[in-house]
Amino acid sequence: MNESILITGANGGLGKEAARQLALKDGTKKIILFCRNQAKAEAAKKDLEEKTGRKIFEIIIGDVSDEHSVKKAIEKIKEPIDAILLNAGGIVGKTAGNITPSGMNEIAATNVLGHIILVEELIKRDQLKKAVLYVSSEAVRGVKQMGMKPALMKTSSVEEFAAVLDGSYFGKKFDNVQAYGYVKYAATMWTLAMARKYPALKFVAVSPGNTDGTMAPDNFSPVMKFMLKYIMMPIVLPLLGMVNKIEDGTKRLVDGISDDRFKSGIFYASKEGKMTGEVVDQGTFFVDLKNNAFQDNADEAIHRFIN
Template sequence: MGATISTTQFYFYGRRHFTQTGYVKHKAKYNSSVQDSPSIKVGQEGADGVDLSNKVVCITGANSGIGKTLATYAAAKGAKLYMFCRSKDRAEAARKEIEDETSSTNIEIVLMDLAEMESIKEAIKGFQKKEKKVDILVCNGGVLLNDKKTSSEGNEMTFASHLLGGTYLLSQLLLPQLKAADEGKIVIVSSGGMYNSPFPDWATATSSEGASHDYNGNLAYSYAKRGQVLLAEQYTKMYPEITTVTCHPGWTATPAVDDAYGDNKKYLEPMRTMWEGAEGIAWLMGAKKDEIESGGFYLDRKPQRKHLSGPFFTEGSYTKNSQVEVDEMMANLKKAAGL
């Protein structure tokens, strides 16, 4: 019953807030400037006033979709940008497009596979020889699959790329650099899909032997995204000197959505443009520490509720995890990441 209510209410709540119509409504209430595109440079007409000069910004999944849009924004604002990507060819093509659009000459590519723990560890070893600080880490990359696939290390790909490797391990390895920054910040791109579920038992979350049901790509994604929200809450307690937030882009027309939903994406219309989905996340990148609620789950520059499973869109209890369950998740993440 809880699953049915949370899924139904997520959809109707999303119709009001996650679509392009919701973005227009939310933007009308902003109390600071908003750009019309991500490539507007510092000081140009229409700029939002953000300057990321002398900031080191790392973005995963930076060669397409929301990640590329955020990378374009960071480059236009003068950041030293590191694009964390899996495909060398796609990363190089995206870097060239971003350079042409922003005139930035300060963009580097770091190759890693977010679903492979050893790939992340090796890539970060090389990165740490270059950089002593990271001002902003954006955990955006990951896959959304309809059929179960596993990495060479045996981890289910959605869980590994979004949560285990792409958020937990990556951020753990970069803690020294984040702490070295004046205002270190982790921005985790989660999803409204996390409203559909609590974080389940470990076997189910990882789609391993002993899972409570057969593999379901949408549920695997929901579990990973709920895990990211819980992780940000824990990081806020564990590392108060680092601002950690989760956020989501609403229902945005990205290549990943096309691949996952096909014709069914019509139920998400009118969908946001790439920049409309990314703009609130870009704001989090540029906002000052005292402007952000660490541990919050953001949409369009505003922290949102994290549960919708009760009657009439109230919080309910179905999607909530106990502290014991969260502690178990954290312990299992550490073990699975090999830390």
């Protein structure tokens, strides 16, 4: 049972729905909404209080793509936290390839940087008690139907992971939709490495599957956004059984952090070729995930960008 849970990116989409579902679970006493925008966070808090009838939500402001912002936010966390959902992220949009002060580009900083700082700093302060869930994606092993190739790397060396994180891996033609799977792969590998480093804590990566009701389509190019919002998500993909309702996609995350059947050191997502339904250990068919040396390389590469 997790009494206190911090969720990044909790003002909308899966993060906010996770806050709602977790608030309705027996034993939940506090949920910290870690958001970058005060007004959006307050609106989400009010709505969550109305929907759940519970006044257990607190706000901490922080931008997960910015090391200083995350470190400032950590100072506001005064009591130990049982569990963290590392949820903020996505394909980011037009600015995804821009380099941030950390040296990572924006898509990597958003999906990776702040989450690693947050977790490692809380562990250092002995303020993290039970579990960490990284919200990953089927994009890691590729989603043919959405034009996403598997994040298969030649060597998964430290150099290669570092090149993914600063974008140089992708050459001059940076495509955030392709880069997305690779940055999720890097953070997923860090999660699996952490499971070995900290056996007393649970570290798990879970994908919600392709889920409706989120703001994710807004970050695609205008044509793709139109296709996703008005054709693919509401019409085509449901006919193919390829869209999770937001409640179901989020339930994967809630189960992942709360249910002992989800084991530390595993990345759970849909079965091969699927985007919905049962979740399975992705390492059974994407075998690079099980390579401890590759996991450690991702971990080392990420730390090249952290002071």
